[in-house]
Amino acid sequence: MPIGLVPFPCCRIYCGANPYKVGCRNCLWLIQESPKALVKQFFENTAVSYEKIVNLTTFGRDSYWKREVIKKIPKCSSILDLACGTGILTFKIAEKFPDTKITGVDITESFLNVARKKLKPNHKISFLLDDAEKIDLTTKFDCITSSYIPKYCIPNILIEKCLNHLNSGGKIIFHDFTYPQNTVVKGLWSLYFVILKIFGRLIPNWKDVFENLPKLVKLSNWVDDYGNIMKRNGLQVEIQNLTLRSSAILTGTKKI
Numbered sequence: 001m002p003i004g005l006v007p008f009p010c011c012r013i014y015c016g017a018n019p020y021k022v023g024c025r026n027c028l029w030l031i032q033e034s035p036k037a038l039v040k041q042f043f044e045n046t047a048v049s050y051e052k053i054v055n056l057t058t059f060g061r062d063s064y065w066k067r068e069v070i071k072k073i074p075k076c077s078s079i080l081d082l083a084c085g086t087g088i089l090t091f092k093i094a095e096k097f098p099d100t101k102i103t104g105v106d107i108t109e110s111f112l113n114v115a116r117k118k119l120k121p122n123h124k125i126s127f128l129l130d131d132a133e134k135i136d137l138t139t140k141f142d143c144i145t146s147s148y149i150p151k152y153c154i155p156n157i158l159i160e161k162c163l164n165h166l167n168s169g170g171k172i173i174f175h176d177f178t179y180p181q182n183t184v185v186k187g188l189w190s191l192y193f194v195i196l197k198i199f200g201r202l203i204p205n206w207k208d209v210f211e212n213l214p215k216l217v218k219l220s221n222w223v224d225d226y227g228n229i230m231k232r233n234g235l236q237v238e239i240q241n242l243t244l245r246s247s248a249i250l251t252g253t254k255k256i
């Protein structure tokens with residue numbers, strides 16, 4: 001049985017397929033430890049349309065959430081943007097801090113290719129193809145940001161990597177979707193994803209994302225998981241809930 005999957009008795013009835021198949025559309029919720037298996041499935045063929053889709057499907061909230069992330073970044077000389085994707089957040093950070101050296105890391109080459117095409121000579125940005133859970137860079141950074149990475153990674157591994165690459169006094173700023181708490185909002189949230197799932201049938205490259213993302217968000221308890229590990233490592237933790245608690249920003253500051 002692949003690592004990260006647990007058997008579920010109804011699975012064969014539920015999907016009629018191999019119950020342990022990684023990324024099986026209906027069995028996704030069996031994935032307990034390794035949602036990373038979904039990264040390839042979600043991002044292999046979505047780079048070119050990514051920016052339009054994320055803006056459209058979040059009703060422009062993604063831009064607002066990223067502005068809130070940027071508000072938390074102190075003036076500093078180096079920033080590491082993990083899972084930078086096509087560089088939406090990376091370039092927005094560069095706009096606000098044109099003199100700061102920024103390194104964007106992503107595991108998906110096609111996303112980095114889109115990001116690299118947007119580079120201009122005045123940018124102090126470099127993009128690296130790497131797995132955030134395996135990075136081993138020779139430099140440390142004053143700030144580490146990431147929009148949408150937490151739910152795909154194993155918290156203690158990612159935090160350890162971040163701490164190894166963070167200067168003292170530095171900040172880790174993570175943003176991602178969260179499953180709302182309020183019953184009415186939960187209902188609206190679920191309805192929204194049902195609509196998105198139907199809409200997804202019209203865009204084949206996004207079908208798997210629209211079907212599986214809600215399950216992944218529901219399963220993830222990333223704010224508590226990462227927050228607790230940050231606290232255990234002596235970081236000062238702050239949480240900002242956004243847009244009816246459908247997303248959140250978790251900030252951890254390393255002591256000097």
Ligand SMILES: C[S@@+](CC[C@H](N)C(=O)[O-])C[C@H]1O[C@@H](n2cnc3c(N)ncnc32)[C@H](O)[C@@H]1O
Binds near residue numbers: 043130153
């Ligand atoms: C939803 S996109 C977000 C991109 C960008 N941060 C943004 O906000 O627009 C998620 C990105 O995370 C990347 N990713 C997922 N797991 C990763 C990992 N372990 N290391 C590096 N990148 C990862 C994917 O390749 C993808 O580009």
